[in-house]
Amino acid sequence: MELPAWVVEARAAARIADTGLAPADYVELIGSGRGAGELAALVEAVRVGETSLFRHRQQFAMLTDTIAPRLRAQHRRVVQVWSAGCATGQEPYSLAIVLARALPDLQISIVATDLSEPALATARANTFARDALDGVPDEYRDAFVDGDDGVVRVAPEYARLVRFEKQNLAEPRRGDTENGRFDITWCRNVLIYFSAEARKRAIERLIASTAFGGTLFVGYSESLRDTPGLEAIRAGEAIYYVRRDPREVLRPSSPRTPMHGVPAIPRSAHTPPVGMPVAKLPDVLALAGQPDARALTAELAARLGEDHPHVVIDLDGAELLDDALAPVFRRATAAARAAGGEVVLRATRAGTQHWLVRHGLDREDSR
Numbered sequence: 091m092e093l094p095a096w097v098v099e100a101r102a103a104a105r106i107a108d109t110g111l112a113p114a115d116y117v118e119l120i121g122s123g124r125g126a127g128e129l130a131a132l133v134e135a136v137r138v139g140e141t142s143l144f145r146h147r148q149q150f151a152m153l154t155d156t157i158a159p160r161l162r163a164q165h166r167r168v169v170q171v172w173s174a175g176c177a178t179g180q181e182p183y184s185l186a187i188v189l190a191r192a193l194p195d196l197q198i199s200i201v202a203t204d205l206s207e208p209a210l211a212t213a214r215a216n217t218f219a220r221d222a223l224d225g226v227p228d229e230y231r232d233a234f235v236d237g238d239d240g241v242v243r244v245a246p247e248y249a250r251l252v253r254f255e256k257q258n259l260a261e262p263r264r265g266d267t268e269n270g271r272f273d274i275t276w277c278r279n280v281l282i283y284f285s286a287e288a289r290k291r292a293i294e295r296l297i298a299s300t301a302f303g304g305t306l307f308v309g310y311s312e313s314l315r316d317t318p319g320l321e322a323i324r325a326g327e328a329i330y331y332v333r334r335d336p337r338e339v340l341r342p343s344s345p346r347t348p349m350h351g352v353p354a355i356p357r358s359a360h361t362p363p364v365g366m367p368v369a370k371l372p373d374v375l376a377l378a379g380q381p382d383a384r385a386l387t388a389e390l391a392a393r394l395g396e397d398h399p400h401v402v403i404d405l406d407g408a409e410l411l412d413d414a415l416a417p418v419f420r421r422a423t424a425a426a427r428a429a430g431g432e433v434v435l436r437a438t439r440a441g442t443q444h445w446l447v448r449h450g451l452d453r454e455d456s457r
Contacts, residue, residue: 092285093136101135134208141177143218143226144184146278148328149307153185153274156325157305158192159441160409161273168197172272172299174259175280176202179213179252180222183244185276186251187233201272203257210254217241259292260284270299270333279309293317302335303379303409321382323412332380332410373401377408383418390422390433399431405442416449 106116109128119125120132144150161169169189173182182202189198204210220242223234234242243249259280275296281289297319300306307330308314315322320331373393377386393401403419405411423433435451437443446452 092288093283097283098136102132105132105135134206137206141180143180143222144230145180145225146310146328147227149278149330150184150188152325152328152330153188154192156410157274157330158189161196162193163409166196166273168199169193169273170271171198171200171274171276173200173202173252174257174275174277174296176204176209176213176254177206178209179216179254180218181276181278182213182252182254183216183249185274186248187230187244189274190248190251191230191233198251200252201255202252203255203259205256205258207256210256213254216243216249218243259295260288262295270297270301270304272300273304275300275304275306277306277308279312281308281312297333300333302333304333306331306333321380321412323380323410323414325413334380334382373399374404375401376404379408380410380412381408381415383412383414386415387418387421390418394422394425394429394431394433399426399429399433401426401431402434402436405435405437405446406439408442411442411445413449416451419449419451 102116105128106113109116109119111119116128120129171182171185171189173185176182179202182200186198186200189200202213204213217237218234218241220240223231223242226234233245233248235245237243259277277292277296281292284292293314296306297317306314306320310328314320314331317331319333321334323330323332375389375393390401390403393399401422403422419433419435426433435446437446443452
């Protein structure tokens, strides 16, 4: 670990205050054999970061609004999650509650790891002071039950979804493969305390443990942009990362081949009308997976490089539409219109139509 000075100062000041010693006497104590216990306590205080139930609600909202619908559309039976650097368990328990409610028909399995045995013991005990619920959204308050002596616990049906293990982030996980097994990897506010080399190893481990197409969450002050193998996705105020499968970025239909029998797109509040001349059959581009903005830009540039281009972009096959795709569609429609042609965005799924509305792409003048 390579800690910022303010972290050491704040945590050490708290330990010094607890002992009642002057700073110089405290330094002398932890440097002596009789101070081994206090030194261990100081190391633990420095190591353990701030954590709370449902911390950074925007990222938990992304699970319900964006990630859960994608997992549901994949017809999965099991969703596997890794909560790395779980500390005293607030984050994995929050994940269990959110995912179990967002995906009630799926089996949720969460592995929560930390290097600290005391932290893991606290996590396994599943006991929290009542004021720990202050940050819990109202809709999740009933996921906690009253315990003895004024404590609260995560209800058993959620607590049993989490398994705690000791794990050093910089070391390989058992069972790691080239294509990891976790659909969601959650590691927030841990990497900022690592040295550059340890951080590099930890990031490689996190990526390797995440399945292709899986998502990786880190803290707001931690950025993995431009990390090979990851694509940054912004949703509202939060960002998450998708592990890309290098074999599949964009699966278009047969390039530049007119497709007969393209179904008419009804005029609606969400989807613009086709308005295609009968003599000019459209070129259909069917998106799949999680389209990359750069790859899509290149593909559309090739398809629009003719006079009077008519392209239908079928959005329904995409598992996830990043906000960065919206300006790509706007530029493509403007380019086609300038060439006397047309680009039509086809969407029949409610979620996809909502995405079009949110970006103002449902209006005819946006084509």
